[in-house]
């Protein structure tokens with residue numbers, strides 16, 4: 254770490270020219286003297302990063318003599334009062350429980366900017382935030398909330414190293430992080446808020462110079478949200494992941510009853526060896542297909558609600574709102590299951606059970622004197638089945654990649670909706686075809702209904718077929734035209750005239766909605 258810290262962050266800063274630039278920056282009257290109260294982990298990382306960015310730093314400690322060895326020699330370690338007096342801007346790197354012990358510094362901090370870097374112990378829903386409490390303690394100072402979303406480690410390694418660390422993680426992990434909505438630029442973003450724009454500008458400037466990207470979140474009232482951020486654990490993923498797990502458990506038990514319990518009851522011969530791979534592999538595609546259908550179902554609900562209400566200016570029910578905002582996560586869960594299904598399927602021939610079955614079949618064939626077991630229908634079924642599956646997986650991969658924030662930001666709205674909506678429906682169609690071909694004529698074989706339960710591929714097809722039929726219904730001219738008008742702002746209850754492009758209202762082409 255010390256080696257890393259000695260490396261300059263500011264562009265153009267070099268070993269040879271560094272001291273000259275540091276001197277120039279320190280002699281610059283616009284460069285504020287930065288103070289830090291507290292000598293803990295965060296304070297040490299911050300002090301090093303500030304020094305590397307060309308700031309003069311004074312750290313305030315309750316016992317400076319004990320703490321001086323913890324900091325590089327460029328940092329001045331003094332008493333809390335000395336630091337508060339000397340500094341123009343003061344970072345409060347002390348736990349919020351101890352903020353009240355700093356009130357003796359009140360007079361020294363009048364008119365100065367205080368940066369509250371503290372995090373709360375857990376999610377604080379009711380407030381007030383630590384920053385608001387600090388502001389009440391120091392009414393004559395300007396409190397800015399910020400830097401709490403960075404760890405001491407991230408601060409120590411600096412923004413560029415943050416990116417390098419990400420680059421070192423395997424491609425899959427980068428992809429996974431990005432899929433869960435972790436924008437890589439989060440590594441260098443610093444969320445700020447405060448009531449004084451002058452104080453915020455000062456802190457923003459320091460952020461920029463340290464190589465971070467300040468993000469202004471508004472007034473100090475936003476500090477509660479900023480303080481709660483580090484405590485969130487994938488809030489947008491809860492519903493989709495729960496759904497995926499419930500579906501997996503359901504289909505696993507369903508397939509377990511059909512594949513393992515039924516032969517045990519009927520023939521007294523258990524097939525428990527199927528549990529780790531075969532049953533899992535039969536459940537994963539079912540989950541993937543239902544989850545994919547669940548991506549497009551809320552859009553249909555929204556369209557039908559709008560058609561029923563004849564307006565788009567009415568709020569959807571809360572459950573639909575939540576569902577609509579979680580579509581990306583539903584899609585990525587579906588993609589995960591589809592990829593795992595592909596990997597499991599590729600591993601099927603590697604199993605000992607598959608090899609024994611194959612050699613037994615070959616033996617039976619020889620014994621029965623069958624020279625050529627080629628079956629055209631089976632061959633075609635398998636070719637089409639695999640091809641549709643590969644196509645579905647390819648399209649799903651495209652959807653997953655374009656849902657990454659960094660890729661999505663390079664697309665315009667039309668390109669994005671074309672991929673996510675049109676190609677998404679193509680993926681759903683390909684996946685449904687894959688399942689239909691898998692079923693082929695098996696759905697009509699009584700042996701496929703153990704305990705009178707329909708095969709899982711029949712169950713799984715219900716929702717995607719409903720979604721695809723619903724989508725086709727919306728293509729009907731009577732539905733499509735009306736929906737188009739509603740989405741352009743037409744309302745049945747308003748006395749407005751409305752014309753589709755190319756229609757002439759004067760010639761009666763426009764519709765007087767009061768008559769509809």
Ligand code: NAP
Nearest residue numbers: 291292293294295314315346347348351371372401404405
């Ligand atoms: P820490 O290692 O425990 O350091 C806290 C420092 O506060 C102590 O070293 C102490 O320095 C000083 N202090 C002043 N008055 C005190 C008092 N009455 N009782 C105890 N200590 C007192 O904590 P930290 O990890 O640096 O965290 C400091 C703040 O940064 C916290 O509010 C935390 O939420 C925030 N933060 C930390 C991280 C992180 O990664 N560590 C990340 C984001 C935010 P002296 O003894 O020299 O006075």
